[in-house]
Amino acid sequence: MGRSLAAAWPWLLLVAVALALPALLALIPGLASGYVLYLVALAFIYAIVALGLNLLIGYAGQFSLGQAGFMAIGAYVAAILATAWGWPFALTLPAAAIVSAAVGYLLGLPALRLTGPYLAVVTLGFGLAVPQLIIWQDTWTGGSSGLHSIPPADVLGVPFATDSQFYYVALVAVALLTLFAARLVKSRTGRAFIAIRDSELAAQAMGVSLIRYKTLAFAVSAAYAGVAGCLYAYLLKGIGPEDFTLFLSIEFLTMVVVGGLGAIEGSLLGAAVLTALPNVLTRLPLVEEYKNLYVLVFGVILILTVIFMPRGIAGAWRSYRARRVKAPEMAGQPSVVKG
Amino acid sequence: MEALATLPWGQLIVNGLALGSLYALAAFGLVLIYKITDIINFAQGELGMVSAFVAFFLITAFQLPFILAFILTLVFAGILGALVERFIVRPVENTSPLNPVILTVGIGVLLVGLAGTLWGYETRPFPAPISGPALRLAGLVLSRINALILVVMAVLMIGLYLFFRYTLVGVAMRAVAQNQVAARLMGISVGRIKALGWAVGTALAAVTGIFIAPLNYLDPNMMGDVILYAFAAAVLGGVTSLPGSVVGGLLLGIISSVAGFFAPQLRTTIAFAIIVLVLVIRPRGLLGGRTVKKV
Numbered sequence: 303m304g305r306s307l308a309a310a311w312p313w314l315l316l317v318a319v320a321l322a323l324p325a326l327l328a329l330i331p332g333l334a335s336g337y338v339l340y341l342v343a344l345a346f347i348y349a350i351v352a353l354g355l356n357l358l359i360g361y362a363g364q365f366s367l368g369q370a371g372f373m374a375i376g377a378y379v380a381a382i383l384a385t386a387w388g389w390p391f392a393l394t395l396p397a398a399a400i401v402s403a404a405v406g407y408l409l410g411l412p413a414l415r416l417t418g419p420y421l422a423v424v425t426l427g428f429g430l431a432v433p434q435l436i437i438w439q440d441t442w443t444g445g446s447s448g449l450h451s452i453p454p455a456d457v458l459g460v461p462f463a464t465d466s467q468f469y470y471v472a473l474v475a476v477a478l479l480t481l482f483a484a485r486l487v488k489s490r491t492g493r494a495f496i497a498i499r500d501s502e503l504a505a506q507a508m509g510v511s512l513i514r515y516k517t518l519a520f521a522v523s524a525a526y527a528g529v530a531g532c533l534y535a536y537l538l539k540g541i542g543p544e545d546f547t548l549f550l551s552i553e554f555l556t557m558v559v560v561g562g563l564g565a566i567e568g569s570l571l572g573a574a575v576l577t578a579l580p581n582v583l584t585r586l587p588l589v590e591e592y593k594n595l596y597v598l599v600f601g602v603i604l605i606l607t608v609i610f611m612p613r614g615i616a617g618a619w620r621s622y623r624a625r626r627v628k629a630p631e632m633a634g635q636p637s638v639v640k641g
Numbered sequence: 642m643e644a645l646a647t648l649p650w651g652q653l654i655v656n657g658l659a660l661g662s663l664y665a666l667a668a669f670g671l672v673l674i675y676k677i678t679d680i681i682n683f684a685q686g687e688l689g690m691v692s693a694f695v696a697f698f699l700i701t702a703f704q705l706p707f708i709l710a711f712i713l714t715l716v717f718a719g720i721l722g723a724l725v726e727r728f729i730v731r732p733v734e735n736t737s738p739l740n741p742v743i744l745t746v747g748i749g750v751l752l753v754g755l756a757g758t759l760w761g762y763e764t765r766p767f768p769a770p771i772s773g774p775a776l777r778l779a780g781l782v783l784s785r786i787n788a789l790i791l792v793v794m795a796v797l798m799i800g801l802y803l804f805f806r807y808t809l810v811g812v813a814m815r816a817v818a819q820n821q822v823a824a825r826l827m828g829i830s831v832g833r834i835k836a837l838g839w840a841v842g843t844a845l846a847a848v849t850g851i852f853i854a855p856l857n858y859l860d861p862n863m864m865g866d867v868i869l870y871a872f873a874a875a876v877l878g879g880v881t882s883l884p885g886s887v888v889g890g891l892l893l894g895i896i897s898s899v900a901g902f903f904a905p906q907l908r909t910t911i912a913f914a915i916i917v918l919v920l921v922i923r924p925r926g927l928l929g930g931r932t933v934k935k936v
């Protein structure tokens with residue numbers, strides 16, 4: 303009991319800070335707390351995508367450059383259902399998750415035939431094709447002008463209209479999905495993912511069905527991206543195909559890699575760092591005029607992380623802790639990634 | 642169906658072959674790098690893009706004739722590719738199958754960011770390498786640049802064929818692609834061959850970049866569409882087959898040219914659909930051999 307409490311207190315502290323954040327920000331004079339909360343909510347939404355992608359890459363060992371495509375599907379499903387059919391948030395959210403998961407499952411099927419990284423090519427094509435299909439199907443999606451005036455999210459009759467209100471919706475979502483991911487990787491399914499990642503042959507020999515668990519990994523990661531897309535649509539109240547570019551997919555990949563492959567808390571960290579980065583960079587005095595410098599910085603960060611810190615921030619922290627307390631906590635991390 | 646009959650098929654195929662030559666060159670480079678180093682190079686397009694910028698500045702700022710700028714750019718691309726392999730890719734080569742792939746994605750982002758920061762994101766026209774009236778053959782129109790592309794493609798393919806067939810280095814490259822341990826035992830410096838593979842692959846991407854730029858325009862994101870078609874060409878040809886990548890590239894050029902006529906707004910989607918279809922119907926591609934699974 304004492305030990306589990308000791309392990310849980312950083313998380314409890316984090317939740318307490320997150321709950322109190324709107325009140326804390328309001329204390330700082332002259333700060334546009336609504337905008338900060340909007341950015342934090344956006345980081346939560348990106349963190350959800352990163353969590354799903356981490357389950358896929360870091361645990362199941364499958365690759366994807368198409369998460370923005372799944373996010374777009376979730377966002378458009380929610381937006382279309384909410385604007386054209388008047389569905390409430392309580393229904394559009396599961397609908398977005400289910401449709402994205404179904405597409406993820408279908409994309410996982412041809413992926414089964416691919417050994418190794420050629421899978422990434424399929425997901426790359428998928429991520430590029432989705433925005434194009436959205437523009438093409440303009441009767442539903444509004445084409446390149448997108449969908450706007452999405453009604454505020456409504457939970458049990460309580461509307462979450464402003465950014466500071468919707469912040470709590472995003473917070474609850476990211477908290478629940480973090481818990482779910484943490485439980486999943488410790489379950490039978492999570493162990494099957496890890497077995498496939500470490501050796502497909504050995505996993506098969508132990509009776510792990512590749513078809514079942516690879517497609518499941520794709521479906522789960524797509525469902526996460528779909529939920530994130532739905533939240534994104536409600537946060538921005540308007541979406542367009544240009545919101546879901548290949549670069550966004552690469553950002554998600556960077557978040558997962560920088561945070562730490564195969565470490566749940568790493569995805570949260572990575573999303574926080576890399577959502578803050580462009581906003582900080584564009585505010586620095588010297589860098590201001592190069593407003594697209596963050597593209598270059600993203601590339602540099604990704605390269606340096608893979609070469610010098612392949613387990614990401616979470617992995618570096620874990621090995622630091624392991625050296626100090628001599629308690630190996632590395633079990634969840636990919637054994638093939640060497641430092 | 643009437644619409645199909647009235648299509649200018651001959652013209653679309655001629656244009657498609659020229660475009661397909663460029664896909665084929667990029668795909669050849671992808672497959673070559675994959676065969677020699679087991680890495681899918683996601684920076685292939687961006688390496689070609691940077692090379693196109695280098696050629697652009699050699700032609701406009703230094704006033705070099707096109708042929709000289711072309712050759713210098715290929716040398717630059719070769720050196721760039723070898724350096725990327727030696728100093729960025731090789732350190733993580735044996736860490737995990739995913740790390741090198743993630744790394745090439747990072748290199749691609751880095752190059753786009755670098756080009757955007759140095760030269761800006763606005764599109765620029767690329768000077769035409771050749772001018773003059775289009776050639777007319779049996780009712781078909783072949784523009785000078787398309788003719789030049791077909792000639793360059795033919796020369797490069799014959800040259801590469803002779804290189805891999807008859808030169809010692811070419812045979813060494815094939816040996817490394819087939820079995821690295823055996824190649825090393827035969828006294829081949831595997832590291833040098835890998836760097837050379839990246840050099841040749843990058844130079845081929847540069848050729849694609851230099852000739853796509855005058856057809857479209859020059860900007861840091863110019864290769865997005867092109868490289869997806871090159872990937873589709875490699876998958877269609879069978880991932881590990883060099884002749885397959887050429888056949889796949891030419892076929893995809895024709896498909897892309899017809900698709901551009903019918904549904905220009907869906908060109909990327911069509912490339913994606915082809916990749917998925919090939920994998921569902923014939924995962925080894927048209928010319929791919931049996932895949933040998935390494936354990």
